[in-house]
Amino acid sequence: MFQANYYYYTKKLLSCNTISPIIIIRVQHYLLFIGLLTTGYWQLTMLFDPNLHPHRRYNPLTGDTVFVAPQRLQRPWGGREERKGTAALPAYDPNCYLCPGNMRAGGQRNPDYSTTYVFPNDFPSLINAESGVRSAELDVPLTAKSLLRAAPVHGECRVFCFSPRHDLTLPQMALPQIRGVVDVWAEQTAELGWLYRWVQIFENKGAIMGCSNAHPHGQIWGMDALPHEAEKEDRRQRLYYEENGSPLLMDYAALELELGERVVIENEQWLVVVPYWAMWPFETLLLPRRHVQRLPELDDGERDALASILKRLLTRYDNLFETSFPYSMGWHGKPFWNAEFGAQSVESIPHSAFRTPHWTVHAHFYPPLLRSATVKKFMVGFEMLGEPVRDLTPEIAAARLRELPEEHYLD
Ligand SMILES: [Zn+2]
Numbered sequence: 001m002f003q004a005n006y007y008y009y010t011k012k013l014l015s016c017n018t019i020s021p022i023i024i025i026r027v028q029h030y031l032l033f034i035g036l037l038t039t040g041y042w043q044l045t046m047l048f049d050p051n052l053h054p055h056r057r058y059n060p061l062t063g064d065t066v067f068v069a070p071q072r073l074q075r076p077w078g079g080r081e082e083r084k085g086t087a088a089l090p091a092y093d094p095n096c097y098l099c100p101g102n103m104r105a106g107g108q109r110n111p112d113y114s115t116t117y118v119f120p121n122d123f124p125s126l127i128n129a130e131s132g133v134r135s136a137e138l139d140v141p142l143t144a145k146s147l148l149r150a151a152p153v154h155g156e157c158r159v160f161c162f163s164p165r166h167d168l169t170l171p172q173m174a175l176p177q178i179r180g181v182v183d184v185w186a187e188q189t190a191e192l193g194w195l196y197r198w199v200q201i202f203e204n205k206g207a208i209m210g211c212s213n214a215h216p217h218g219q220i221w222g223m224d225a226l227p228h229e230a231e232k233e234d235r236r237q238r239l240y241y242e243e244n245g246s247p248l249l250m251d252y253a254a255l256e257l258e259l260g261e262r263v264v265i266e267n268e269q270w271l272v273v274v275p276y277w278a279m280w281p282f283e284t285l286l287l288p289r290r291h292v293q294r295l296p297e298l299d300d301g302e303r304d305a306l307a308s309i310l311k312r313l314l315t316r317y318d319n320l321f322e323t324s325f326p327y328s329m330g331w332h333g334k335p336f337w338n339a340e341f342g343a344q345s346v347e348s349i350p351h352s353a354f355r356t357p358h359w360t361v362h363a364h365f366y367p368p369l370l371r372s373a374t375v376k377k378f379m380v381g382f383e384m385l386g387e388p389v390r391d392l393t394p395e396i397a398a399a400r401l402r403e404l405p406e407e408h409y410l411d
């Protein structure tokens with residue numbers, strides 16, 4: 001087919017039907033040589049370069065894929081620019097419902113707290129089964145064949161103020177204060193873990209992420225079901241453990257330490273990488289060096305080291321575009337079983353699969369910024385209908401974060 005077309009077009013090009021076929025073949029060879037030289041030949045022989053060529057990467061933690069299109073960053077940008085938030089915040093804001101001593105929307109008054117402060121969310125997304133507030137819709141039974149399926153879910157939502165200061169984000173806090181935050185994360189996980197299957201600790205930072213209050217705070221949700229992301233990670237880590245006899249994220253941490261190209265920072269107890277399968281431009285994954293499954297299991301040294309690496313990572317984030325770096329971050333750890341089996345130890349649980357140590361505690365950081373403090377990455381179009389597309393490779397993102405200083409740009 002190609003040969004036939006080529007012969008036809010060569011003849012047409014020469015506009016001569018009477019010319020000898022031998023001359024045509026010679027001219028064809030010459031044109032073919034020039035053509036290969038100028039267009040296709042070098043591309044055919046060039047090796048695949050993940051920094052230049054589009055490719056897809058597999059996320060072993062969820063089974064999802066991400067489409068990496070590194071050439072996309074070269075296109076001109078005429079899109080939305082977020083406004084840079086440069087206004088300095090006061091240490092105390094009389095109108096903030098999270099500041100010490102202030103009245104909250106639900107009518108409660110905050111105590112004059114001086115360190116951390118946790119309270120029930122006045123407008124929770126989850127309702128506690130014991131509260132007696134159960135709606136009829138929640139108890140609709142599941143029918144296996146129905147296309148319209150629902151299951152009741154119960155839980156509770158708490159708000160966690162990192163400090164009384166309205167203006168201090170985590171990277172600007174002193175190490176002992178950040179250690180206090182780590183301890184609260186661990187305590188809350190243990191406490192809610194006795195009541196619920198899943199404890200989700202997270203922080204939504206910045207107006208760009210839909211955060212409604214500038215006072216540095218996070219949230220803690222306990223729920224009696226595994227949410228979708230947790231369920232995917234549970235399944236993938238379990239399968240990996242069954243096949244390989246070692247925890248997926250411990251093997252992954254060892255591999256990244258060996259390769260080094262995606263490691264942003266590390267200390268003796270923790271490491272931060274831009275994961276190979278990262279979806280967001282400057283997404284990172286925080287991993288322990290010891291096989292720890294849940295936050296409450298962290299020892300004293302690991303908690304101090306966690307406070308330290310958090311400060312270093314978040315300072316680098318702020319320094320990247322010299323802005324208070326927005327993100328959604330959160331912790332994932334082994335689900336709890338106490339709610340189903342009463343106050344028994346994990347070892348007494350009958351199902352052997354529950355005891356497999358496939359989980360490794362870890363934190364995800366998902367920042368939306370792409371090019372500057374004002375240009376964010378949009379997950380639209382192909383991202384919504386096909387799969388996430390990232391513009392710069394995780395290796396380049398890791399290198400950019402590595403180059404940054406660890407002194408905060410505001411200090
Ligand atoms: Zn405040």
Ligand SMILES: [Zn+2]
Pocket residue numbers: 061233332362364
């Ligand atoms: Zn995870």
